[in-house]
Amino acid sequence: MALKTFIEAVREGLREEMVRDESVIVLGEDVGKKGGVFLATDGLWTEFGDDRVIDTPLSESQIVGTSIGAAIGGLRPVAEIQFADFIHPAFNQLVSEAARLRYRSNNGYSAPMVVRAPYGGGVHGALYHSQSVEAFYTHVPGLKVVVPSTPYDAKGLLRSSIRDDDPVLFFEHKKMYRSVRGDVPEGEYTVPLGKAQVTHPGTQVTVIAYGLMAHYALEAADRVAEENISVEVVDLRTLRPLDKETVLDSVRKTGKCLIVYEDNRFGGYGAEVAAIIAEEAFDYLDGPVTRIAGPDVPGVPYNHVLEEWFMVNPEKIADGIRKLAAY
Amino acid sequence: MALKTFIEAVREGLREEMVRDESVIVLGEDVGKKGGVFLATDGLWTEFGDDRVIDTPLSESQIVGTSIGAAIGGLRPVAEIQFADFIHPAFNQLVSEAARLRYRSNNGYSAPMVVRAPYGGGVHGALYHSQSVEAFYTHVPGLKVVVPSTPYDAKGLLRSSIRDDDPVLFFEHKKMYRSVRGDVPEGEYTVPLGKAQVTHPGTQVTVIAYGLMAHYALEAADRVAEENISVEVVDLRTLRPLDKETVLDSVRKTGKCLIVYEDNRFGGYGAEVAAIIAEEAFDYLDGPVTRIAGPDVPGVPYNHVLEEWFMVNPEKIADGIRKLAAY
Amino acid sequence: MAVTHTDPATKPSKAQPKATPKKSAAGSALGADLGLSSDDLLEMYRLVALSRAVDERMWVLNRAGRIPFVISGQGHEGAQVGITWALEKGKDWIAPFYRSIATCLTFGMSPRDIMTAQYATASDPSSGGRQMPGHYGSHEHNLVSVSSPVATQLLHAVGLALAAKIRKTGQVALTVMGEGSSNQGDVHEGLNFAAIHKLPFIFVVENNGYAISVPLARQVAGSSVAHRAAGYDIPGVTVDGTDVLACYAAARDAVGRARAGDGPSLIEAKVTRLTAHSSDDQQTKYRSEEELAAEKANDPVPKFRAQLADAGILTDEAEERIKASIVADVDDATDYAESQPDPQPSTAMKWVFAEDWPSEAPPPWGLGE
Amino acid sequence: MAVTHTDPATKPSKAQPKATPKKSAAGSALGADLGLSSDDLLEMYRLVALSRAVDERMWVLNRAGRIPFVISGQGHEGAQVGITWALEKGKDWIAPFYRSIATCLTFGMSPRDIMTAQYATASDPSSGGRQMPGHYGSHEHNLVSVSSPVATQLLHAVGLALAAKIRKTGQVALTVMGEGSSNQGDVHEGLNFAAIHKLPFIFVVENNGYAISVPLARQVAGSSVAHRAAGYDIPGVTVDGTDVLACYAAARDAVGRARAGDGPSLIEAKVTRLTAHSSDDQQTKYRSEEELAAEKANDPVPKFRAQLADAGILTDEAEERIKASIVADVDDATDYAESQPDPQPSTAMKWVFAEDWPSEAPPPWGLGE
Ligand SMILES: Cc1ncc(C[n+]2csc(CCOP(=O)(O)OP(=O)(O)O)c2C)c(N)n1
Ligand SMILES: Cc1ncc(C[n+]2csc(CCOP(=O)(O)OP(=O)(O)O)c2C)c(N)n1
Ligand SMILES: [Mg+2]
Numbered sequence A, B: 001m002a003l004k005t006f007i008e009a010v011r012e013g014l015r016e017e018m019v020r021d022e023s024v025i026v027l028g029e030d031v032g033k034k035g036g037v038f039l040a041t042d043g044l045w046t047e048f049g050d051d052r053v054i055d056t057p058l059s060e061s062q063i064v065g066t067s068i069g070a071a072i073g074g075l076r077p078v079a080e081i082q083f084a085d086f087i088h089p090a091f092n093q094l095v096s097e098a099a100r101l102r103y104r105s106n107n108g109y110s111a112p113m114v115v116r117a118p119y120g121g122g123v124h125g126a127l128y129h130s131q132s133v134e135a136f137y138t139h140v141p142g143l144k145v146v147v148p149s150t151p152y153d154a155k156g157l158l159r160s161s162i163r164d165d166d167p168v169l170f171f172e173h174k175k176m177y178r179s180v181r182g183d184v185p186e187g188e189y190t191v192p193l194g195k196a197q198v199t200h201p202g203t204q205v206t207v208i209a210y211g212l213m214a215h216y217a218l219e220a221a222d223r224v225a226e227e228n229i230s231v232e233v234v235d236l237r238t239l240r241p242l243d244k245e246t247v248l249d250s251v252r253k254t255g256k257c258l259i260v261y262e263d264n265r266f267g268g269y270g271a272e273v274a275a276i277i278a279e280e281a282f283d284y285l286d287g288p289v290t291r292i293a294g295p296d297v298p299g300v301p302y303n304h305v306l307e308e309w310f311m312v313n314p315e316k317i318a319d320g321i322r323k324l325a326a327y
Numbered sequence C, D: 001m002a003v004t005h006t007d008p009a010t011k012p013s014k015a016q017p018k019a020t021p022k023k024s025a026a027g028s029a030l031g032a033d034l035g036l037s038s039d040d041l042l043e044m045y046r047l048v049a050l051s052r053a054v055d056e057r058m059w060v061l062n063r064a065g066r067i068p069f070v071i072s073g074q075g076h077e078g079a080q081v082g083i084t085w086a087l088e089k090g091k092d093w094i095a096p097f098y099r100s101i102a103t104c105l106t107f108g109m110s111p112r113d114i115m116t117a118q119y120a121t122a123s124d125p126s127s128g129g130r131q132m133p134g135h136y137g138s139h140e141h142n143l144v145s146v147s148s149p150v151a152t153q154l155l156h157a158v159g160l161a162l163a164a165k166i167r168k169t170g171q172v173a174l175t176v177m178g179e180g181s182s183n184q185g186d187v188h189e190g191l192n193f194a195a196i197h198k199l200p201f202i203f204v205v206e207n208n209g210y211a212i213s214v215p216l217a218r219q220v221a222g223s224s225v226a227h228r229a230a231g232y233d234i235p236g237v238t239v240d241g242t243d244v245l246a247c248y249a250a251a252r253d254a255v256g257r258a259r260a261g262d263g264p265s266l267i268e269a270k271v272t273r274l275t276a277h278s279s280d281d282q283q284t285k286y287r288s289e290e291e292l293a294a295e296k297a298n299d300p301v302p303k304f305r306a307q308l309a310d311a312g313i314l315t316d317e318a319e320e321r322i323k324a325s326i327v328a329d330v331d332d333a334t335d336y337a338e339s340q341p342d343p344q345p346s347t348a349m350k351w352v353f354a355e356d357w358p359s360e361a362p363p364p365w366g367l368g369e
């Protein structure tokens, strides 16, 4: 096992899949010589050349639409959207096309492809370099949505995503790229899509999170452990298809549940998780299904004071846990 | 009071606002001579001419983006997107631009405009002429989202939307255009944004719905009334800002709640309503917060057998009410 | 089924002015300069006339209440057959649009395939009855599944061309849409990418002068789509879309460039829309009677028929034979489609993904069942 | 504040080759054929040099750890001042982009306005500290608020031009972006609409040859953005963006056409990016040392200075005066911005909408407070 940063794990996963399968190509803005603005594709262009690492023009709909066509044509494109905030111009291609191709053709066609994008705030990215966009896509049948939180999962889930026969959106919290390290084994391994993980066992309150928030949830669990509150943390890892079983099992055990997400609260991904729990674990609930999420403003503001105000952090989560535990 | 169809009410609302305020313009595909594919703008081009009723090229991002600019420039554009399914190419302009202009400029700019679009299934429109798209936009701070269910509300809410100083998405269920009739008074009146309405008082189960589903909910309430189940129906009318008070008041009274929406279930608008109720009315709940919604497939299929399978209808809602009442 | 089996498309049109016989510069037989044999020309004619006949049957069925919706290719068939003929069936790719009936028939789909789509039967190869008629597609025949949002398919064809280039398959990818649709942003993005990478890609615009009710002057600045090619440094030509052989020639050139690695081309075929936009449209609201009458002169079917007859290729005997085969094919397709069952609701959840995800199922009461 | 107040931009550049004095055809004074007085030229020079000085200060502050991020207009100033000068301040509209410092200064914003954006102070008129630096905007000065997704602003300018035409205000709307951004679909859709309706709209592309690391040949098919204008039947010109007066002349022509009702124009100004893409970028990874050195010759600041000096307009005395005023302005702006408070968290929920919606508030525990 070697300790790797989150972005190293992403890069290794990409590289090894490209070595394994020559139909895998990488395309996006600045992914070539520059190696991506976060260096996720650093070195790939040198190793694999112009045909397999393609610097595209600045046109996201083209990046996604071309990937769909290339996937039909037998390639396995891994597209990079420079920031998740800039995936919006490709919304139509993702929702109308990638997501629906298999269903509308009654399994005649499919679009095996991955769209990677760095998301999330807390890095002075302001309104347009901090967005969480998962809720727009988790709502869309036909798309898989993955949000890893550890280097191990990032590599293993990226491998599974590339090998998956359907389109996968793969969101990487940019604040974790260099700040999160973890063990990544040498050999080949995969992490299956659609499986959540209990990352901290506990008995009194379930905290459900993903991405950066999965780390903050663990920190919060540690904080309140000193106050004798036992928290179970579930890291969802794949948001769609959701691993309902792991979620419901945990909540049925603890009877209390806090859902944490960084995106705007209203209509965010956590709303669906809350709704499922309220519907399918009702008899087990000893308290309201609560959520802690980003406030409902149109983006994370730039000024550090405002950014701190926006961001969910371990202390805010700990507060939520305390209130729920005391309920 | 005159009995009008839903689409007549929309058309009258548009016309009267154009008469009242010469800064109101209408633009979209086929809105001119043809009067729109559903005839919502029929006659407006003849009355107001080329400058105020503009047949645009087939480019939705342009329709919305130009409307934003025109709004900055002192007009009040009312854009028509021919089918809600085709609003996706304009996603970036709506989410990144219209929704954020006021916030990002610290109130320096705003985009007072309305985007109308027919949505919904049950009309043999198949995957791409049946979609419900509200959940994508109700999640976005800075956008108001309105879904009227009666001719009276359609006209009154459209007036309020045009007069509102922020961007409003106004979704009209196309199945209601000619099938729903209702009283529309002669004189000027408005219906305020952000206010739900109890359309059927009851005591045992609250059903929350909007658009076409608000009618089906009433039908279902009538059916189960014969079985002595007393249902309160809340027609949301404005989805964002949500009238939480009316919703919570009703659920706190009945203790049971069924949320009905036509869109795909997972991550649909009703998820947020369910999450709010589960969180803020927990102590009053006598049963799980349940939802009846469209199945999670990438669109309403065309074949009538499959379309019927997809669509929520009064009987499915009545079934849900019965189960909840018996809980 | 209460539908009469007339086939007006293959009836000799008496009003049709006699076309001058076409000879190549060398005075050789029609089509010879293009490498087309008489058999080729007869088959092309059969496809043009068959497409029309299938299309007209759709309207008959619609009026008879058998099928709820029609979207038509009438007036576009000449361009479609001429252009598609230049591609290699079973090898090249086409991303078609909703008027591409003749394109699909030329590329290998059958009248049964088209007709089951109208009836949305379980056996409809395009979508198993899930999509509206007009949304054709067949992996077997390299015809990409059509969706409704216009112009998206351009990028798919560009992606197919990219894959062909990277995988060195020698394939060409073509896409086609109306001129109104060509104003979508995806078209700009795709042409730019295809031109930068010199992809084996062909963009065909069937310009019929209207996007539903909006006339060319309000849709396309400068009124020429071909013009836009220069902005990407690629060749763009406008051809008479009612001239089957001119369309073939333009496409053959474009295919040649694509296979030679010289990059994409744009072909704008001027056609006419002989019907309303769809069975939901009333075109008399925005097109005058005179215009509609005048446009009949631009019908590619009688034009091509006269051209081949004048060249001595379409003999009376051949015409009778073709006409009979078409009537038989259309009748067969209709009867077949009428007989096919609807899809089962139990199949409706299939193919959201390659696998089923039971963990995603709603609670038992969640769909109100 | 530990920042030294040097101002390299206004120092005479010794390496600069002597420019040939420019005379108009009539042999009159520089700028006279364009209707520009000496005072105009000096003011234009002041704006060019001021923009550079503000910009260089930003980098100094960034290196000193005072501001976390810089995105720069260095190399673009000549084109920006020349083009903006052709518009009417307080009347016309500009939808700028993140390199538009000189554009904003020319159109009425002050160095304080620019500098408070770098510090994201509560008083920052662009966004009250909500947006990253580079996202300028001012309703007072008809500068549309900048967002990050590139090219969206083109449609806003087109909409402003539409409003101007409908309301008959006589206004012109201009937008500007990089050549990489011009490949977004919105550009196609907007140019088409503007051209159809002959709107008083000007599209300026500041072509610096790179979109971050991607060179022109991989971004823009055919390598010319001006070329694309013909596809919409509108005039498109390429100008040397380091030639302030040539830029002014091109913009003046475009403004003339716009005001006369002759519709939109496209101006591609060839500029150079003298800095990395932003303070987060390492441009040596994709640009050679030789290229970077060569590009210094295309710096508009010494070029314009030499041109005015050679024409006898920028005397030593005038240069000293301007230099002193710039140093004072930049120092003042920096000191002012340093002194301004951060926004209050209590204001962070303001201006989602025109009104507050208390009914939308989360439950007390909902934000973890
Ligand atoms: C993105 C999108 N917007 C709107 C529509 C509705 N629509 C379907 S066809 C059509 C007109 C297309 O015109 P054109 O491209 O010229 O093709 P034609 O139908 O004339 O062959 C419109 C507006 C659509 N299908 N997709
Ligand atoms: C839609 C979108 N995609 C990606 C980005 C990230 N990005 C910011 S600037 C830039 C390059 C822009 O290049 P160009 O338009 O040539 O302008 P320049 O920076 O060279 O002046 C990119 C890719 C963005 N801001 N918006
Ligand atoms: Mg057309």
Ligand SMILES: [Mg+2]
Pocket (backbone or CB within 6 Å): D178, D179, D180, D206, D207, D208, D209, D210, D211, D212
């Ligand atoms: Mg550039």
